[in-house]
Amino acid sequence: MNFEKTNNGTTLTVELVGEVDSMNTPELEEKLLKEIDGVKELIFDLKGLEYISSAGLRVLLTMQKTMKAQGSMIIRNTNEEVMEIFKVTGFVRLLNLV
Amino acid sequence: MRELKIEATIENLSKVFTFLQESLEHCDAPPKVKRQIKLCVEEIYMNITHYAYNPETGIAKIGVELKDDGKDQERIVISFADKGKPYDPLAKQDPDINLSLDDRPIGGLGIYLVKTTMDNVAYEHKDGQNVLTIEKDFEKNAK
Numbered sequence: 001m002n003f004e005k006t007n008n009g010t011t012l013t014v015e016l017v018g019e020v021d022s023m024n025t026p027e028l029e030e031k032l033l034k035e036i037d038g039v040k041e042l043i044f045d046l047k048g049l050e051y052i053s054s055a056g057l058r059v060l061l062t063m064q065k066t067m068k069a070q071g072s073m074i075i076r077n078t079n080e081e082v083m084e085i086f087k088v089t090g091f092v093r094l095l096n097l098v
Numbered sequence: 099m100r101e102l103k104i105e106a107t108i109e110n111l112s113k114v115f116t117f118l119q120e121s122l123e124h125c126d127a128p129p130k131v132k133r134q135i136k137l138c139v140e141e142i143y144m145n146i147t148h149y150a151y152n153p154e155t156g157i158a159k160i161g162v163e164l165k166d167d168g169k170d171q172e173r174i175v176i177s178f179a180d181k182g183k184p185y186d187p188l189a190k191q192d193p194d195i196n197l198s199l200d201d202r203p204i205g206g207l208g209i210y211l212v213k214t215t216m217d218n219v220a221y222e223h224k225d226g227q228n229v230l231t232i233e234k235d236f237e238k239n240a241k
Contacts, residue, residue: 023111085211
C-alpha cells in the first residue's frame with residue numbers, strides 16, 4: 001500500500017494505492033490519526049486502490065464517524081472492484097461517494 | 099490439493115497470500131473470482147489469528163483444491179483447520195447493513211463478506227479441529 005497525503009491544515013487528501021489489508025491497516029490508521037486533528041474536510045482518493053478487506057473498511061468507517069463530528073469526508077474515484085465491497089456491506093449508504 | 103501449514107500470526111498473512119497465488123496460478127478463474135477468494139482467505143485466516151489461540155499462537159492449515167466437473171464448471175475449494183478453541187464463525191449473527199452511521203458498529207464484516215461472496219461455506223468441529231470450508235464455482239473460460 002502507498003499512502004500519499006496532502007494536508008493544507010483544514011483539508012486532508014489521502015490517496016490509497018495498491019492493497020489495504022490486515023497487515024497494513026494499523027499503519028494506515030496511525031498515520032491518519034496523526035493528521036486528523038483540526039481537519040475539516042477529509043478526502044480519500046481510491047483511484048489506485050486494488051484491494052480492500054474488512055480491516056480497511058473498519059478504518060474508513062472509523063474516519064467517517066470521526067469526520068461527522070468535526071467536518072466532512074468524501075471518497076473519490078471508487079473503482080468497480082471496491083464499489084462491489086461497498087455495496088455488499090451497505091457502505092454505499094454510509095460513505096459520501098463522489 | 100496443495101496445503102500450507104503455518105503459525106497463525108498477522109505477519110504470516112503475506113505467506114498465505116503467496117501460497118494462494120501459487121495455488122491458483124494455473125486456474126483460469128476470472129479475476130473477480132480470484133479477488134473474492136483472496137478477500138475470503140484473508141478474512142478467515144485473520145479470524146483464526148484473532149480467536150483460535152489468542153493470546154497464544156498455533157498452527158493454521160489451509161488447503162486449496164480445484165475441482166473440474168468435466169463440463170463447463172469449475173470449483174475452487176479452500177479449507178481452513180486449526181486446533182484452537184471450538185468456534186463456529188458462521189453462528190454469529192450477520193451485521194445489520196441498513197443501520198445509520200451513528201448506530202453502525204465498527205467491524206463484524208469479515209465473515210459476512212465470506213458468506214455473501216462464496217457459493218458455499220461450511221463449518222464443522224472434527225477430530226479436535228475447527229474446519230471451515232469455502233467453495234466458489236465459476237464457468238470455464240469466463241474471463
